[in-house]
Amino acid sequence: MKELIKINSRDNVVIALRNFTAGETITVDGNSITLLNDVEKGHKIALTDIPEGGDITKYGYPIGKATQPIKVGEYVHVHNVRTKLGEVFDYTYNPHFSELPHENKHLTFNGYRRKNGEVGIRNEIWIVPTVGCVNGIAEQIIREFKAEVNPTGIDGMEVFKHNYGCSQLGDDHVNTRKILGDIAMHPNAGGVLVLGLGCENNKIDEFAESLGDYDKSRIKFMSTQKVQDEVADAIALLKEIYAEVSQDVREAVPLSELKVGLKCGGSDGLSGITANPLVGYFSDFLISQGGTTTLTEVPEMFGAETILMDRCITEEVFDKTVHLINDFKQYFIDLKQPIYENPSPGNKAGGITTLEDKSLGCTQKGGIATVVDVLKYGERLHTKGLNLLSSPGNDLVSTTALGASGCHMVLFTTGRGTPFGSFIPTLKISTNSELAKNKPHWIDYNAGPLSEDKTFDEGLEELVAKIIRIANGEKANHEKAGFREIAIFKSGVTL
Template sequence: MGPKEARTLRLHVNDNVLVALDRLNPGISIEGVIVGASIPRGHKVAVAPIAEGEPIRKFGQIIGFATCPIAPGAWVHEHNVAMHDFTRDYRFAEEARPQELLPDAARATFQGFRRADGRAGARNYIGILTSVNCAATAARHIARAVEKAGLLEQFPGVDGIIPLVHGTGCGMSSKGESFETLKRTQWGYAANPNMAAVLIVGLGCEVFQIARMKEEYGLTESDVFRSLTIQEEGGTRKAIEAGLAAMRDMLPKAANSERETIPASELTLALQCGGSDGHSGITANPALGVAADILVSHGGTAILSETPEIYGAEHLLTRRAETRELGEKLVSMIRWWEDYTSRNDGEMNNNPSPGNKAGGLTTILEKSLGAVAKGGTSTLRGVYRYAEKIDRKGFVFMDTPGFDPVSATGQVAGGANVLCFTTGRGSAYGCKPTPSIKLATTSDMFRHMVEDMDINCGDVLDGVSLEKKGEEIFAKILNVASGERTKSEELGYGDAEFVPWQIGATM
């Protein structure tokens, strides 16, 4: 049996488990310990005796507790590990440091679209938003009408028409958390710099009224913003005709936008992970964290999200918070999630998913410790509600669910104009109007799903440094922001992945 078959990784000197980088067969010796069972790669093997009730440590942190005595060489997973609450030391703002920016002359640039209000986009789309699910079919028909008329062929400078439909907008309260969340999401997409123009389509009688949104945000009809309702137009066919007419007016204006040199400080990067495995916290996530730190040093912004997937690791972020108040705001979001899951007969450890567990992740604590690595090491400078406009540069956090489409929808609404998505199991995902760069955690998965993956981070296990991989990711971000198409864009992903967070009751 060659040495490669016995590769393992110790992540911290205090860990009592190692990560199997390849399948471990019974009888082989690891650090003087004889492996007692077949252990899949990405999973954990004990290298010290662990008594019942004692903590399991990985990354130097607690990821769970032994439910029975665990012998050295044993497979450590669901059958002998459980999670229960324990005290975390938040040490608010103790590790915060001043923002370190590169000199202006050393900062990177990309070729983007400068909007009239100063924002910078990486894409040049026209969006068709809907106020309510009742308008979804009409919105899709308008997009098809544009396609059938061959209008996009006349305006190659426009990346496409996106019908972004959803399942709510009525059967809800006209005030409160659920309504405000939808309002922020809709306005955020309308204002995202990757949108050259927007048409919003409604039915007319729904709770989420277009007129109210226009009044609250000071919106007026123009050659980059139009609205209509099916009832006012006189039915579906007439609404489609009106929508097509609006597209004919908006397309020439959108097509006039041209790429120009823009500082990388205008990039807002959404950080996502999905279909995570035991390698995610070792390869792709920390490599993306390096890229996020690089972007921050160039004056840009990186958004970490998925609150249920930082659960148990939030103390690593509170220590990096710029102020105690920011750290406490983050902890208050964790407490909200504990209550939210409890009153819906769930628990925070419902995450990780079956696929995560098959890939080697045992508890949400373990998953979270790997997930927060996407956020790099920069000081936490902002904590935002779902879909809230990101108004600070640097590393920030947005409260979102862990479900990838819902989480990314909030980030794009907040202003993200490019997105990086790490995956170990092989998530299929794209995100219009924001291009999604897919990062594979292992070389095998990258080769297996090469038509979906943009960057292979599995070579980190073969000796490529995280710093070098982070630089590769950052270079890819600049190229994609300048117009290079991602694999998910080539496959046509992104229209169906608009999923606003529906928090409240449907009535």
């Protein structure tokens, strides 16, 4: 079993794959090194003497600079390293493209073909509240509908509660309407009841108009203040929707129709070694099949953004990527907050030292494919291939944004573990085997053996098979537990 990994030949640190104690001797690149400190699994050890101000190099790129002289064999972390990152930058387009190492295998999954040509991997009935005031009524409606109808032949019924839809101005109001509209139009929903109150500023008639061309037999609207018995009237509408949805059947669909979001949370020192590069390998594979992946969490691109910029298919996409990065930095600056207040305490405990360290690991989820488009928050996917999406790193907000963009599911890599799930299937991929062993009811796939003896080709084969099973209807662990949530990005005042 491997005990150490040097990720790139240019690196001057090595990653511990087990706990080490001071005085132990390791051998890297033929050199024997005596450890000067205890070092936990996932953390870094200096391979050379590094002067104060010298670069700490991991993944072949600087992840920070030494705040004091660091000796060979010394533990390298937040106590002797800090970020090198600055503020808003000017960038230059230096395109560099790579050929993907996968052939088209012409795989299929069994999905639901919608009237507008889109494909869903679930056939559920959803209630989408226009305003948080009706969250409780929506739950009551579903309870009483299930008791009266005992629905079969569908994959589930959900209400996606939120706190917004009123007392919002400007971008917050627009974002709420966009995200809720994207959810209402998502192909994983066979039918939707949009439930309003009647006095909110997210007006139900304007909401309906914002959807554009929609299937009126499957998306219906009700304002609870305009009816006497809102529960009975809503149940009547749900019966109409259910009559349509219950007739839907799965059919074979090319894997090129699949859209997958890429996300991480609770990263550790193995994230950039196991789970993230495996997801990147899958992203390249899916794109080779003609499919689509979407990478988000903009603050966790800081420090690795030029790698993505150099992979932009055109200068126009490069310019959109520059705006993606700098606009998000400006958001921090406008609110007088530090741009690089990251990684989190859990990240640091797992071995991640700086934002560059985290970002270089995080962006590996995008593989090596060309970036074909950049989406604004709430914007839906237009182009097959690797897309970038504007959203913060917050797990619930960014995963909701991925679903709202049109992704069918999210691959969520984690070194610490989390039980949550969004309104679309959210597969948890553990970076280490200990997490998978301790939380089997959270974790859907264990990438930990990639640090031991499993090859990435073997891991890819297993992960592809798992993803196809999920697309075919197998429930992710959060779906089994009934954890389905949404969160909407908010940046302004509340009235």
